[in-house]
Amino acid sequence: AQTVTQSQPEMSVQEAETVTLSCTYDTSESDYYLFWYKQPPSRQMILVIRQEAYKQQNATENRFSVNFQKAAKSFSLKISDSQLGDAAMYFCACLTGANSKLTFGKGITLSVRP
Amino acid sequence: DAGVIQSPRHEVTEMGQEVTLRCKPISGHDYLFWYRQTMMRGLELLIYFNNNVPIDDSGMPEDRFSAKMPNASFSTLKIQPSEPRDSAVYFCASSLNRFGYTFGSGTRLTVV
Numbered sequence: 001a002q003t004v005t006q007s008q009p010e011m012s013v014q015e016a017e018t019v020t021l022s023c024t025y026d027t028s029e030s031d032y033y034l035f036w037y038k039q040p041p042s043r044q045m046i047l048v049i050r051q052e053a054y055k056q057q058n059a060t061e062n063r064f065s066v067n068f069q070k071a072a073k074s075f076s077l078k079i080s081d082s083q084l085g086d087a088a089m090y091f092c093a094c095l096t097g098a099n100s101k102l103t104f105g106k107g108i109t110l111s112v113r114p
Numbered sequence: 115d116a117g118v119i120q121s122p123r124h125e126v127t128e129m130g131q132e133v134t135l136r137c138k139p140i141s142g143h144d145y146l147f148w149y150r151q152t153m154m155r156g157l158e159l160l161i162y163f164n165n166n167v168p169i170d171d172s173g174m175p176e177d178r179f180s181a182k183m184p185n186a187s188f189s190t191l192k193i194q195p196s197e198p199r200d201s202a203v204y205f206c207a208s209s210l211n212r213f214g215y216t217f218g219s220g221t222r223l224t225v226v
Contacts, residue, residue, distance in 0.1 A: 035215075043203060045217035091157065095215075100145050101170065102207075102215060104157040 002027035002094045006105035013082045014113050020067075021077040021108050023092030031097030034068070034075045039107070040088040048090070051075065079110075087112045120206050120218035127225055132194040135221045138187055139208030143216075148181055148191050149205040151220070157205070163189065196225045 003026045013019035025034065036048040051059045051068050058066050063083075067076045079086055092105040119138040127133050139146050147162040161171040166183045174181070178197070183189040193200055201224050207217045 043220050043222075045205065045207075047215070099170070100164075100209060101147075101159050101162060103159075106156045 002029070002032070002096055002103045004092050004094050004103050004105040006092055006108050008108050009106075010109045010111070012111045012113060013079070013086075015082055015084060017082055018078060018080045019082055019110065021079070021090050021092075021110065023075045023077070023105055025073050025075060025092070025094045027073075027094060027096055029096040033095045034066075035093040035095070035102070036064070036066070036075075036077045037091045037093060037104075038086075038088045039091065040085075045091075049077065082112050084112050084114060086110065118206055118208050118216050118218035120204075120221050122221060123219065125221060125223045127196055127223070129197055129225055130195045131225075132192065133196045133200075133223060133225075135191040135204050135206075135223070137189045137191070137206030137218060139189070139206070140210075140216055141187065143208035143210045143214065144186075145209040146183060146189050147207040147209070147215075148189070149207065151203040151205060152201075160191070193223075196223075198225045201225050 005024045032053045034051045038046045038048050049059050049061045049064050058068050063080045065078045089107045089109050091107045093102045095102050121136045144165050148160040149157050151157045160173045161181045163183045181191045203220045203222050205217050205220045207215050209215045
């Protein structure tokens with residue numbers, strides 16, 4: 001079974017600045033996938049970015065990028081040029097090759113100051 | 115593609131009543147998942163189906179909870195009898211592959 005830990009419950013960032021959200025995970029599988037989901041107040045779960053564990057290159061999606069440190073089992077999300085619409089809860093999640101179940105961290109609430 | 119459709123969006127019921135939550139997955143997706151979200155426990159997987167067959171129901175909290183998927187386009191999660199501690203947001207998600215997890219908008223259940 002895999003576990004996902006997000007130790008920071010809340011973070012705040014100034015508009016246009018950069019913020020990094022931390023996540024660590026643990027799995028005994030060699031084949032796994034990591035995700036960041038955004039949940040705005042509308043409560044819709046929105047996929048932000050995904051990373052295949054076998055890829056060394058960090059995934060990037062526009063202003064969102066990850067720092068994937070496989071040996072340390074760390075998977076942080078960097079949001080550049082933060083916008084007011086980025087304010088939401090962010091969840092880190094892991095899915096292993098052994099099954100199709102996504103395991104989520106507890107989430108972090110990000111606020112963006114104008 | 116209308117996405118994963120859940121109904122109702124909100125449900126308020128009295129303790130002891132039966133509650134049925136509904137989900138229509140994306141056409142062609144072969145996996146369907148039911149998650150529960152609470153402040154205390156975060157997002158928990160309750161049960162998931164593959165090709166309409168329940169694969170893992172180890173997350174179902176107790177016998178009061180049951181889930182069915184009679185066909186590829188419909189699933190229900192039933193709570194009978196409901197209790198105040200069942201109050202949560204219940205999400206349905208469907209997937210064709212590991213990258214294709216799509217969530218519905220969730221049902222906010224309040225048991226009073």
